[in-house]
Amino acid sequence: MGRKFSIIGAGNLGTRLIHALLNCPASSGGSSSGGGRYELKHLYKKSKFGYYTASVVDDIELLVREADIIFICTQESKIREAAEEAAASSNPAGKIFFHTSNCLTSDQLLSLKLKGAYTASFSPLQTFTGVGPGEDMELNPFNGIYFLAEGDKEALQAAREIAGDLGAAVLIVDKDKKIDxxxxxxxxxxxxxxxxxxxxxxxxxxxxxxxxxxxxxxxxxxxxxxxxxxxxxxxxxxxxxxxxxxxxxxxxxxxxxxxxxxxxxxxxxxxxx
Ligand SMILES: NC(=O)c1ccc[n+]([C@@H]2O[C@H](COP(=O)([O-])OP(=O)(O)OC[C@H]3O[C@@H](n4cnc5c(N)ncnc54)[C@H](OP(=O)(O)O)[C@@H]3O)[C@@H](O)[C@H]2O)c1
Incomplete structure (x- = not known):
C-alpha cells in the first residue's frame, strides 16, 4: 500500500507536489487507487489550476481520516486557520501534518499537535510558478533541491523519506533560525x-x-x-x-x-x- 496523502491548498506548490509524488516510482493517483508509493486521497475545496479535480472534496474530516500525511500548502496567512479547521473538525491523532512555508515554523500547526498529530514545517528551497493551460508540468521539480524542516521527530522522519523519494535533501533547522x-x-x-x-x-x-x-x-x-x-x-x-x-x-x-x-x-x- 502506498502512503496516502491529502493536500489543503492545491496552488503553485501544492499542484507540483502532488504531481511529483504521484510520479515517484510505483505511485498511483486518484482516491480509489492503491498499491503505489504515494496515493493521492483528497484536495480540499479547490484545485487552483484544475488538476486532480476528481479528488476535490468539501469534507475536511474525510480528507484527514483517509490520509496518513496531510500537506497544508496554502498561503502563509492561511496556514494557521486551515490547521485550526482541520483540528476542530477531524481526529488528527497519529497523522502527519506538514506546512510548506519557508518563513513560518511548525508553531502554525499547534492546534493539530495538541490533538495528537505529528507536525513539522517542510518547505522547499525552490521557486514554483503557476501551471498555465497547455504548459507542461515538469515531472519532478524537487529533484536535487533542499527542503528546510523542523518539528516533531516522527514528522521529520517522514520528511526525510519523502524528500529522498523526490531526489531531494533535507536540512533540519533550528526553529528560531528558520527566518534567517x-x-x-x-x-x-x-x-x-x-x-x-x-x-x-x-x-x-x-x-x-x-x-x-x-x-x-x-x-x-x-x-x-x-x-x-x-x-x-x-x-x-x-x-x-x-x-x-x-x-x-x-x-x-x-x-x-x-x-x-x-x-x-x-x-x-x-x-x-
Ligand atoms: N510558490 C513557491 O515558489 C513556493 C516556494 C516555497 C514555499 N512556498 C510556500 O508554499 C505555500 C503555497 O505557496 P503557493 O505559491 O503555492 O501559493 P498559491 O499558488 O497561492 O496556492 C495556495 C492555494 O491555497 C488555497 N487555499 C487557501 N486557503 C485554503 C483553505 N483553507 N482550504 C483550501 N485551499 C486553500 C488558495 O486559494 P485562494 O487563492 O482562493 O485563497 C490557493 O489556491 C506558501 O506557504 C508558500 O510560502 C511556495
Whole structure:
C-alpha cells in the first residue's frame, strides 16, 4: 500500500507536489487507487489550476481520516486557520501534518499537535510558478533541491523519506533560525529578480535596438557557474573589483532616483566583509 496523502491548498506548490509524488516510482493517483508509493486521497475545496479535480472534496474530516500525511500548502496567512479547521473538525491523532512555508515554523500547526498529530514545517528551497493551460508540468521539480524542516521527530522522519523519494535533501533547522534561511532565500531569488529588473530597465533606456534581458543570460549563467566553482567572494569581476571608481561615478551620473540609490547601496555592499 502506498502512503496516502491529502493536500489543503492545491496552488503553485501544492499542484507540483502532488504531481511529483504521484510520479515517484510505483505511485498511483486518484482516491480509489492503491498499491503505489504515494496515493493521492483528497484536495480540499479547490484545485487552483484544475488538476486532480476528481479528488476535490468539501469534507475536511474525510480528507484527514483517509490520509496518513496531510500537506497544508496554502498561503502563509492561511496556514494557521486551515490547521485550526482541520483540528476542530477531524481526529488528527497519529497523522502527519506538514506546512510548506519557508518563513513560518511548525508553531502554525499547534492546534493539530495538541490533538495528537505529528507536525513539522517542510518547505522547499525552490521557486514554483503557476501551471498555465497547455504548459507542461515538469515531472519532478524537487529533484536535487533542499527542503528546510523542523518539528516533531516522527514528522521529520517522514520528511526525510519523502524528500529522498523526490531526489531531494533535507536540512533540519533550528526553529528560531528558520527566518534567517528565508531571508537568504529571498535574497537569492526575489532580489536577483530586483537586480535583473534594474538591468532590464537600463537596456530599455539604451534605446533602439532594445534587446531583451536574454542577451544577459550567458553572463548570468557564467556568474552562477563561477559562484558554484569558486564561491561568492571569489566570483566578483567588474569595475568595483578593479577599483575603477571613476567608472562607478560615471554610472551613478547616468542613474536617477531609486536606481541610483540601489546601485550605490549594492556597490557599497560589495566592499563589505
Ligand atoms: N510558490 C513557491 O515558489 C513556493 C516556494 C516555497 C514555499 N512556498 C510556500 O508554499 C505555500 C503555497 O505557496 P503557493 O505559491 O503555492 O501559493 P498559491 O499558488 O497561492 O496556492 C495556495 C492555494 O491555497 C488555497 N487555499 C487557501 N486557503 C485554503 C483553505 N483553507 N482550504 C483550501 N485551499 C486553500 C488558495 O486559494 P485562494 O487563492 O482562493 O485563497 C490557493 O489556491 C506558501 O506557504 C508558500 O510560502 C511556495
Amino acid at each position: 534561511y528565508h531571508i537568504a532565500a529571498v535574497c537569492a531569488s526575489n532580489f536577483l529578480i530586483a537586480v535583473l529588473k534594474l538591468a532590464e530597465r537600463q537596456l530599455h533606456k539604451a534605446g533602439e535596438p532594445t534587446p531583451g534581458i536574454e542577451i544577459m543570460f550567458p553572463l548570468i549563467r557564467q556568474t552562477l557557474e563561477n559562484v558554484a566553482s569558486r564561491g561568492v567572494a571569489e566570483s566578483l569581476t567588474g569595475p568595483f573589483k578593479r577599483k575603477e571608481m571613476a567608472i562607478i561615478d560615471k554610472h551613478l551620473g547616468r542613474l536617477e532616483g531609486d536606481e541610483a540609490v540601489l546601485y550605490k547601496a549594492l556597490t557599497e555592499f560589495l566592499g563589505k566583509d
